[in-house]
Amino acid sequence: MEDRKHFRDSYDAVVIGGALAGLASALTLANKGKKVLVLEQHNLPGGVATSFVRGGVEIEATLHEMMSIGPKECPLKIRNFFDEMGVDIEWLRVPDAYRFVDDVSGVNVLVHPGTHGNFETPAKEIASACDDADGSVYRRVLELLQLCSRVYDSVNILSVTHMSKPAMLLKHPDFVKTAGYSAKDVIDTFHLPKKAVDILSAYWIYVGDTLENLPFTIWAVLMADYLGYGSYVPKKFSHEMALKMAERAIAMGAQMEFGVRVDKILVKDGHVAGVRLANGEEVRTRYVVCSAYPDKAYTQMIEPASAVPEGAIKFVNAKTVGLTCFSVVLLLDGSPEELGIRDYSTFYAPKGMDLKKIFDECGTDGPYNYITSICTNLANPGCTPEGTCIYSITALPKPEGWMGVTEENYEELKRKNAEYFIDMESKRLGVNLRDHILEIVIETPVTISHYTGAYRGSVYGYMHTMDDHIVARLQMSEKENYIPGLAFAGAHQISGDGMGPAVTNGRKGAKIILDQMAEEERSGRKA
Amino acid sequence: MKVKGFLKDVGGASAVTKRRQAAYDRASAKPAHKDPMGAVAKALHPGLIPLTVESVRPASKTAKTIRFTSEAHLPYFRAGQFLTLVIERDGYRVTRPYSISSAPYETRGEHPCVEITVRRPKEGGFIANYLYDEVRAGDTFLGEVGLGEFHYEALRDARHVVAAAGGSGITPFVSMAKEIKNGREDFDLTILYGSVSEDDIVLREELEAAACDRVHVVHVLSGDNPGWTGEKGFLNRDIIKKYSAEDTTYFVCGPQVMYDFVQKELEALSVPKRRVRFEVFGQVRDITAFAGYPQEKKDDTYRLRVRIGVSETEIPARASEPIAVALERAGLKIHTACRSGSCGFCRIKVLSGKYFVCPQNDGRRGADRDFHYVHACSTYPLGDMTVKVNI
Numbered sequence: 021m022e023d024r025k026h027f028r029d030s031y032d033a034v035v036i037g038g039a040l041a042g043l044a045s046a047l048t049l050a051n052k053g054k055k056v057l058v059l060e061q062h063n064l065p066g067g068v069a070t071s072f073v074r075g076g077v078e079i080e081a082t083l084h085e086m087m088s089i090g091p092k093e094c095p096l097k098i099r100n101f102f103d104e105m106g107v108d109i110e111w112l113r114v115p116d117a118y119r120f121v122d123d124v125s126g127v128n129v130l131v132h133p134g135t136h137g138n139f140e141t142p143a144k145e146i147a148s149a150c151d152d153a154d155g156s157v158y159r160r161v162l163e164l165l166q167l168c169s170r171v172y173d174s175v176n177i178l179s180v181t182h183m184s185k186p187a188m189l190l191k192h193p194d195f196v197k198t199a200g201y202s203a204k205d206v207i208d209t210f211h212l213p214k215k216a217v218d219i220l221s222a223y224w225i226y227v228g229d230t231l232e233n234l235p236f237t238i239w240a241v242l243m244a245d246y247l248g249y250g251s252y253v254p255k256k257f258s259h260e261m262a263l264k265m266a267e268r269a270i271a272m273g274a275q276m277e278f279g280v281r282v283d284k285i286l287v288k289d290g291h292v293a294g295v296r297l298a299n300g301e302e303v304r305t306r307y308v309v310c311s312a313y314p315d316k317a318y319t320q321m322i323e324p325a326s327a328v329p330e331g332a333i334k335f336v337n338a339k340t341v342g343l344t345c346f347s348v349v350l351l352l353d354g355s356p357e358e359l360g361i362r363d364y365s366t367f368y369a370p371k372g373m374d375l376k377k378i379f380d381e382c383g384t385d386g387p388y389n390y391i392t393s394i395c396t397n398l399a400n401p402g403c404t405p406e407g408t409c410i411y412s413i414t415a416l417p418k419p420e421g422w423m424g425v426t427e428e429n430y431e432e433l434k435r436k437n438a439e440y441f442i443d444m445e446s447k448r449l450g451v452n453l454r455d456h457i458l459e460i461v462i463e464t465p466v467t468i469s470h471y472t473g474a475y476r477g478s479v480y481g482y483m484h485t486m487d488d489h490i491v492a493r494l495q496m497s498e499k500e501n502y503i504p505g506l507a508f509a510g511a512h513q514i515s516g517d518g519m520g521p522a523v524t525n526g527r528k529g530a531k532i533i534l535d536q537m538a539e540e541e542r543s544g545r546k547a
Numbered sequence: 548m549k550v551k552g553f554l555k556d557v558g559g560a561s562a563v564t565k566r567r568q569a570a571y572d573r574a575s576a577k578p579a580h581k582d583p584m585g586a587v588a589k590a591l592h593p594g595l596i597p598l599t600v601e602s603v604r605p606a607s608k609t610a611k612t613i614r615f616t617s618e619a620h621l622p623y624f625r626a627g628q629f630l631t632l633v634i635e636r637d638g639y640r641v642t643r644p645y646s647i648s649s650a651p652y653e654t655r656g657e658h659p660c661v662e663i664t665v666r667r668p669k670e671g672g673f674i675a676n677y678l679y680d681e682v683r684a685g686d687t688f689l690g691e692v693g694l695g696e697f698h699y700e701a702l703r704d705a706r707h708v709v710a711a712a713g714g715s716g717i718t719p720f721v722s723m724a725k726e727i728k729n730g731r732e733d734f735d736l737t738i739l740y741g742s743v744s745e746d747d748i749v750l751r752e753e754l755e756a757a758a759c760d761r762v763h764v765v766h767v768l769s770g771d772n773p774g775w776t777g778e779k780g781f782l783n784r785d786i787i788k789k790y791s792a793e794d795t796t797y798f799v800c801g802p803q804v805m806y807d808f809v810q811k812e813l814e815a816l817s818v819p820k821r822r823v824r825f826e827v828f829g830q831v832r833d834i835t836a837f838a839g840y841p842q843e844k845k846d847d848t849y850r851l852r853v854r855i856g857v858s859e860t861e862i863p864a865r866a867s868e869p870i871a872v873a874l875e876r877a878g879l880k881i882h883t884a885c886r887s888g889s890c891g892f893c894r895i896k897v898l899s900g901k902y903f904v905c906p907q908n909d910g911r912r913g914a915d916r917d918f919h920y921v922h923a924c925s926t927y928p929l930g931d932m933t934v935k936v937n938i
């Protein structure tokens with residue numbers, strides 16, 4: 021019975037990890053007729069894109085908002101990809117962009133996204149929170165957002181088309197001209213009041229470094245996408261998205277196995293030759309798309325270790341591991357109305373928007389003073405039983421802050437931060453959340469590591485910084501496929517963190533493999 | 548306003564490429580993998596570890612405490628959690644969850660150990676009898692230590708906890724009591740422990756030893772016990788009320804009849820839902836007792852086709868038993884832990900066929916329902932079926 025056959029003799033490609041990025045790879049490969057095997061260590065697809073059940077109630081684990089979906093009549097690239105692949109998700113539009121609250125400057129403003137790439141609504145709302153008697157703040161905010169929008173459009177075109185430099189400059193001047201600069205550099209040229217900059221900075225933590233060190237390109241994409249088109253969530257939580265991707269990949273012929281961890285990527289004669297599973301079984305393939313971090317793959321997984329070129333180690337050492345998360349997820353025993361919760365999403369800076377200070381604090385084990393709160397039910401009414409709602413409070417610390425975690429101090433670290441968040445939010449909302457907690461789940465870097473194996477519990481891959489600029493990443497990407505037959509898919513790839521980018525990264529990983537396969541076929545070396 | 552100044556600069560793109568190249572050139576070529584979060588995650592959730600029986604001692608006339616040590620690292624669990632024991636017997640490989648009756652602090656120090664206390668049931672007892680009658684010091688098992696959500700949570704629960712226990716359901720509270728006495732848990736615990744007679748009280752000595760200013764134990768006897776001067780009757784609203792503080796969280800663990808009874812009593816006291824926590828039920832004794840179960844099928848046995856990787860095999864499956872049991876009876880692998888539909892470890896995909904999910908143990912996610920992913924420990928076949936299980 022033990023020698024039952026689990027796998028085919030070989031596969032065109034093995035995808036390690038069945039989360040969003042890995043599944044996007046699998047869909048892309050299967051769609052091209054490749055025989056794909058997806059191996060996921062957990063017993064569910066989705067990685068961090070998941071939900072859990074407590075006290076009989078399903079609760080979203082992570083997703084705040086999905087970008088690049090857009091309304092049906094004006095679909096953006098992730099919605100388009102899902103449509104192309106036949107992944108049919110029930111999307112719900114998130115009602116607002118965010119409320120931004122800064123207790124030091126006194127700013128408290130609700131910002132709504134525009135529709136179809138129109139930024140007048142958010143620009144108006146942002147300006148209204150500043151002194152703007154002559155409407156000049158409004159105009160400048162609008163201009164800045166429109167610049168973001170042009171950069172965003174260019175990025176979307178350039179990521180799928182090749183273009184000469186002069187042509188690029190001609191057709192995408194704003195993209196080219198801003199590419200070398202930080203978000204701060206570009207925002208400064210608009211001479212906006214600090215309050216406006218603060219409100220515009222709210223999403224900052226979703227991509228990492230402070231505005232000084234954050235590539236404008238990345239910030240522009242984020243702003244244009246979220247503020248121009250609004251964001252979405254799947255009706256049955258992010259698990260719906262992951263599961264539907266997995267089911268579609270299976271329907272397209274992929275074999276998907278849960279509860280299987282890949283320990284080694286086998287390399288022979290300078291090319292990927294297979295993978296070894298935790299139970300010792302080996303699977304033959306010449307192509308692997310790996311969701312595990314390159315840090316982990318290059319130092320722990322490649323066999324023999326000597327097959328890893330020095331360049332690959334330098335590559336990972338040159339990067340900064342991105343943010344991890346600390347999130348308190350609550351199921352409350354009141355409806356949002358009963359509890360006085362009015363906003364879907366709130367960014368809160370109780371000690372002011374000093375990004376440097378906030379970011380330094382992110383490098384400790386807490387407590388943290390920049391948080392995002394989400395009331396899931398306000399975008400997804402009826403997602404929990406009547407008279408209850410999901411409320412989550414999230415900070416995004418740097419992994420450095422948690423390097424001192426041990427089995428013994430872990431509970432206390434959890435409690436300390438969770439308590440701080442709950443009390444802080446209780447004060448802001450004017451309702452003692454502690455009197456309403458039906459269920460509480462605290463997610464930490466350790467939790468992320470447990471469920472996904474992500475290096476240092478990071479959810480952000482590698483940080484977008486001026487030293488690791490997205491434009492440079494794109495320009496240099498070709499020579500960074502260090503081991504023939506091996507590509508990566510995950511937040512640790514070019515487009516970086518977020519569920520939308522995870523999908524984009526997964527498609528890119530598949531494309532690298534498809535190109536190599538085509539090349540191999542051309543040169544007649546097919547195994 | 549015109550976007551101006553440096554925006555005329557088109558060299559930016561190459562500047563960032565140079566910067567990135569420079570960062571690469573500066574970087575060390577030595578592997579620098581360091582992942583303490585990963586290490587803690589592994590220490591707390593090691594999966595199956597070897598457990599060796601160190602001793603077996605009586606815990607009442609019908610219960611025994613089994614102490615395990617391990618050559619592996621014992622995780623620092625939360626008082627109230629259970630461990631799942633893998634039992635291999637007569638060619639079967641099954642699992643059973645048992646609340647850990649020792650305290651978390653005992654996994655630390657000179658002599659790390661965990662204990663479970665197994666009661667010999669009046670009926671059934673496929674595994675319980677075996678553990679009770681046959682397990683000896685030196686026997687070895689595999690087990691998964693520290694699972695489940697039945698533990699105190701300071702941010703959610705009241706500072707005063709009333710535990711309602713029946714039978715072997717006392718075990719998680721013994722762990723909590725010991726941990727409180729040891730100063731590692733911070734709440735006040737009053738244990739209301741219902742038994743028929745003094746002879747039925749499990750772990751009485753441990754309970755007495757753990758009693759302190761923060762831990763009170765109240766035995767409530769329901770049988771005819773001449774000479775008993777303590778509390779009498781069932782764990783009814785009067786007794787519960789008597790030992791409650793103004794703000795109290797209730798933890799309930801015991802047999803099904805006790806759950807049902809205590810739940811009604813708490814409702815009568817208008818205790819808010821968030822103040823009541825029940826331990827999971829385990830596999831239900833009689834699935835046919837649930838509304839919606841098609842009675843005419845209860846004695847049927849069906850053909851269950853099981854896909855494992857690219858292979859398939861066929862086994863019999865009784866309509867009255869969960870699919871997980873059919874797989875275990877056939878010697879096939881299925882990862883189970885809570886056996887109550889809640890941990891999701893036993894998630895499998897139904898490819899075809901009809902099934903019944905125990906309503907009391909239904910922990911499925913919404914999208915999973917739509918695509919017929921079920922928890923094998925709480926799903927019963929209602930006809931020939933095909934399922935896909937993990938390899």
Ligand SMILES: Cc1cc2nc3c(=O)[nH]c(=O)nc-3n(C[C@H](O)[C@H](O)[C@H](O)COP(=O)(O)OP(=O)(O)OC[C@H]3O[C@@H](n4cnc5c(N)ncnc54)[C@H](O)[C@@H]3O)c2cc1C
Pocket residue numbers: 036037038039040041042059060061062065066067068069081082083084085086087280281282283311312345347414463468471472473474479480509510511512516517518519520521522
């Ligand atoms: C609290 C929180 C809130 C978030 N909110 C949002 C949000 O609102 N919007 C948004 O866009 N993004 C959000 N994110 C971030 C986003 O979810 C992630 O960046 C993205 O989902 C990462 O996807 P991934 O596929 O790269 O990686 P992961 O989800 O980490 O998946 C990696 C997968 O690979 C598997 N794997 C790894 N190694 C192996 C191995 N050796 N063998 C087998 N399998 C393996 C893992 O089990 C896992 O399933 C949030 C994240 C968190 C934690």
Ligand SMILES: Cc1cc2nc3c(=O)[nH]c(=O)nc-3n(C[C@H](O)[C@H](O)[C@H](O)COP(=O)(O)OP(=O)(O)OC[C@H]3O[C@@H](n4cnc5c(N)ncnc54)[C@H](O)[C@@H]3O)c2cc1C
Pocket residue numbers: 629639641643644645646647663664665666667668670671672673674675676695715716718719826827828829830868869872875876885886887
């Ligand atoms: C969270 C939790 C904590 C618990 N803590 C404790 C505790 O501290 N102390 C304690 O004593 N108990 C505890 N229990 C109960 C314990 O897990 C067992 O349910 C109990 O010991 C009875 O098990 P049993 O196999 O003897 O019961 P039985 O009633 O005999 O169970 C028999 C079941 O096993 C299956 N079966 C029968 N024959 C076979 C076969 N040949 N192969 C495979 N399967 C077969 C059938 O489906 C049958 O329904 C706990 C349960 C839970 C859920």
Ligand code: FES
Pocket residue numbers: 882883884885886887888889890891892893894910922923924925
């Ligand atoms: S064993 Fe926990 S859900 Fe089945």
